[in-house]
Amino acid sequence: MGTEQTDKFKIIQVKRSIFEDNNKDAEKLRQQLKEEKTFLLNLMSSPGAEKTSTLLALSKELSWKVKMGVMEADIDAAVDAETMTEAGVKSIQIHTGGMCHLDADMTRQGLTEFGTKDLDLVILENVGNLVCPAEFDTGAVRNMTILSVPEGHDKPLKYPLMYETCDLMVVNKIDVLDYFDFDKEKAVEYAKMRNPDIDVIFISAKTGEGIPQLAEWILKNVKEWCAS
Amino acid sequence: MGTEQTDKFKIIQVKRSIFEDNNKDAEKLRQQLKEEKTFLLNLMSSPGAEKTSTLLALSKELSWKVKMGVMEADIDAAVDAETMTEAGVKSIQIHTGGMCHLDADMTRQGLTEFGTKDLDLVILENVGNLVCPAEFDTGAVRNMTILSVPEGHDKPLKYPLMYETCDLMVVNKIDVLDYFDFDKEKAVEYAKMRNPDIDVIFISAKTGEGIPQLAEWILKNVKEWCAS
Numbered sequence: 001m002g003t004e005q006t007d008k009f010k011i012i013q014v015k016r017s018i019f020e021d022n023n024k025d026a027e028k029l030r031q032q033l034k035e036e037k038t039f040l041l042n043l044m045s046s047p048g049a050e051k052t053s054t055l056l057a058l059s060k061e062l063s064w065k066v067k068m069g070v071m072e073a074d075i076d077a078a079v080d081a082e083t084m085t086e087a088g089v090k091s092i093q094i095h096t097g098g099m100c101h102l103d104a105d106m107t108r109q110g111l112t113e114f115g116t117k118d119l120d121l122v123i124l125e126n127v128g129n130l131v132c133p134a135e136f137d138t139g140a141v142r143n144m145t146i147l148s149v150p151e152g153h154d155k156p157l158k159y160p161l162m163y164e165t166c167d168l169m170v171v172n173k174i175d176v177l178d179y180f181d182f183d184k185e186k187a188v189e190y191a192k193m194r195n196p197d198i199d200v201i202f203i204s205a206k207t208g209e210g211i212p213q214l215a216e217w218i219l220k221n222v223k224e225w226c227a228s
Numbered sequence: 229m230g231t232e233q234t235d236k237f238k239i240i241q242v243k244r245s246i247f248e249d250n251n252k253d254a255e256k257l258r259q260q261l262k263e264e265k266t267f268l269l270n271l272m273s274s275p276g277a278e279k280t281s282t283l284l285a286l287s288k289e290l291s292w293k294v295k296m297g298v299m300e301a302d303i304d305a306a307v308d309a310e311t312m313t314e315a316g317v318k319s320i321q322i323h324t325g326g327m328c329h330l331d332a333d334m335t336r337q338g339l340t341e342f343g344t345k346d347l348d349l350v351i352l353e354n355v356g357n358l359v360c361p362a363e364f365d366t367g368a369v370r371n372m373t374i375l376s377v378p379e380g381h382d383k384p385l386k387y388p389l390m391y392e393t394c395d396l397m398v399v400n401k402i403d404v405l406d407y408f409d410f411d412k413e414k415a416v417e418y419a420k421m422r423n424p425d426i427d428v429i430f431i432s433a434k435t436g437e438g439i440p441q442l443a444e445w446i447l448k449n450v451k452e453w454c455a456s
Contacts, residue, residue, distance in 0.1 A: 047274045047358050047387065048379025075359065077385040098389070100328065100359035128386070130275050131303065131328035131357050150378035150401065151276025157305040158356070159275065161326070173378065176407050 003113060008085040011078055011093040012113045022136055026104035029111075029139030038116045039222040040107075040124060042140035044162065046155075047128030049148040050172050052080045053205040054214075055123060059089045061215035066120040066222060071110050073102050073127050080125060090119070101132035104139040121222055130159040141225050144168040147191075149182045156190035163194035167221075168201065170214060175204040231341060236313040239306055239321040240341045250364055254332035257339075257367030266344045267450040268335075268352060270368035272390065274383075275356030277376040278400050280308045281433040282442075283351060287317045289443035294348040294450060299338050301330050301355050308353060318347075329360035332367040349450055358387040362394075369453050372396040375419075377410045384418035391422035395449075396429065398442060403432040 004011040033040055045051050055070055062068055069090040072080040081093035092114045096102065102110075107124060116122055124140060126133040145166045147155050150173060156163045163169065169191045171184070184202070191198050201217060203210030232239040261268055273279050283298055290296055297318040300308040309321035320342045324330065330338075335352060344350055352368060354361040373394045375383055378401060384391045391397065397419045399412070412430070419426050429445060431438030 046276060046356070046379075047383055048376070074386055076388050077382075079382060079385060098359075098363075100357070127359065128274070129328070129357055129359050131355065132360065135326075148276070148378065150376065150404070151274075154305075154307060155275055157307060158302055160304050176378070176404065179404050179407060 006078070009081045009091050009093060010113060011081070011095060012110060013095045013097060022103045022105075026137035026139040029104050029108050030141060033139065033141070034225070036117060037226050038119055039121045039225050040111075040138070040140040041121065041218065042124050042126060042138045042143045043146070044126045044130070044133045044143065044166070045128060045146035046130055046148070046151055049128070049146040049151065050205045051125050051128070051146060052083055054146060054170065054172060054203065055084065055089075055125060056087050057205045057208055057211045058215055058218070059084070059087060061211055062121070062218065063089065065219060067118060068121040068123065069114060069116065069119045071114060071122060071124045073110070073125060075099070075127060096127060100127055100129050101136050102126055102138050103136040107138040121218070130155065130162045134159070134162040134165050142167045142221050144170060146170045146172050147187060149173040149176055149180050153183045153187035153190065156187070156194050160194050163191050163198060166195065166198060168199045168217060171200065171202045172205055174202050174209060175207050234306070237309045237319050237321060238341060239309070239323060240338060241323045241325060250331045250333075254365035254367040257332050257336050258369060261367065261369070262453070264345060265454050266347055267349045267453050268366070268368040269349065269446065270352050270354060270366045270371045271374070272354045272358070272361045272371065272394070273356060273374035274358055274376070274379055277356070277374040277379065278433045279353050279356070279374060280311055282374060282398065282400060282431065283312065283317070283353065284315055285433045285436055285439045286443055286446070287312075287315060289439055290349070290446065291317065293447060295346060296349040296351065297342060297344070297347045299342060299350060299352045301338070301353060303327070303355060324355060328355055328357050329364050330354055330366050331364040335366040349446070358383065358390045362387070362390040370395045370449055372398060374398045374400050375415060377401040377404055377408050381411045381415035381418065384415070384422050388422050391419050391426060394423065394426060396427045396445060399428065399430045400433055402430050402437065403435050
């Protein structure tokens with residue numbers, strides 16, 4: 001594992017996991033996090049669905065209510081960690097070395113380097129991809145996915161596993177609904193077809209609409225996890 | 229390999245490749261296609277960048293100039309092949325069985341089932357993903373990627389290999405430029421940073437703007453390939 005320290009945040013290069021049984025390892029990581037009382041939320045989406053902008057908007061709602069940190073996973077570049085750090089959010093950049101996802105051990109490498117003892121909530125911004133990240137349990141307590149309006153309402157039909165594994169679908173960019181043929185009801189119907197228990201929240205990271213509801217959803221889940 | 233015949237098109241389930249050396253196998257496929265004088269174009273993008281809508285718009289320009297067919301690769305669903313077939317374009321749906329990309333052998337399975345002897349141009353619509361498809365040479369003569377305006381101009385920074393492997397970047401959804409913070413010059417600059425030789429064409433699959441230029445780029449490449 002290589003580590004690089006910029007003037008504001010660390011960039012770490014995680015190594016391919018040596019664990020054969022990722023599910024078992026993910027369960028172990030979840031138990032460790034439970035003992036530490038740190039809630040890990042895994043955020044997934046297509047490239048360009050505004051994961052980072054959503055986190056920025058969320059941090060304004062959440063950072064005075066919980067001690068939070070953000071782990072930014074990317075194949076290359078550190079623009080997301082830069083953006084978050086500039087906004088005053090404790091961040092770390094994880095480089096996956098070309099890999100399209102994070103597994104539990106890679107997530108652990110990131111968390112260890114990040115230092116999570118003092119944090120109540122860590123949000124992992126996974127690699128922008130609707131396929132591979134859904135296949136690997138990261139050890140997170142909850143999974144959420146962002147579907148943005150310009151992508152179209154048919155994504156749950158084409159990427160079933162993503163919606164099966166997520167507890168929450170956030171529909172973002174609702175400020176541009178008028179300019180796209182996006183059917184809100186169909187988006188919900190298709191997501192529920194994959195996972196009847198999935199929660200749905202409509203937001204605009206740009207205008208801030210729906211962000212308080214999303215923050216509330218996260219806080220509720222953090223509290224339940226800590227109390228359980 | 230499982231095959232299912234709908235009333236309009238075939239759905240085939242390709243199997244994981246048995247070839248260890250995909251690059252060698254891709255080169256072999258390219259040679260076979262050259263002998264048949266069939267030009268294979270590999271189309272990649274994020275989910276929701278409008279690969280299918282772009283193909284629909286393109287087919288109106290191209291179908292009376294070349295004999296073309298479209299292979300739609302998806303993890304699940306057959307909505308794209310349905311759309312193309314309804315528009316009168318010869319199509320086949322390939323299911324990847326959960327896999328995030330197509331390699332050369334999977335592409336060959338699709339082409340064989342499709343029947344390409346009478347086709348001048350086959351466009352392969354790869355799985356919506358900016359990571360894995362870029363890692364596997366499909367045997368295509370040219371690779372193109374669509375970057376849509378709502379995704380943001382920073383994608384070439386985050387997904388370097390996609391832009392390194394592509395001969396053409398199409399910037400789509402330019403009809404909504406006014407509603408997004410998308411810098412056209414930066415998009416080109418970042419793409420050229422990854423690949424100085426990459427061509428760039430701006431289009432709107434919705435309004436048809438730029439589609440003639442895109443069709444011309446494809447025809448020029450088909451002609452060069454057949455003449456060489």
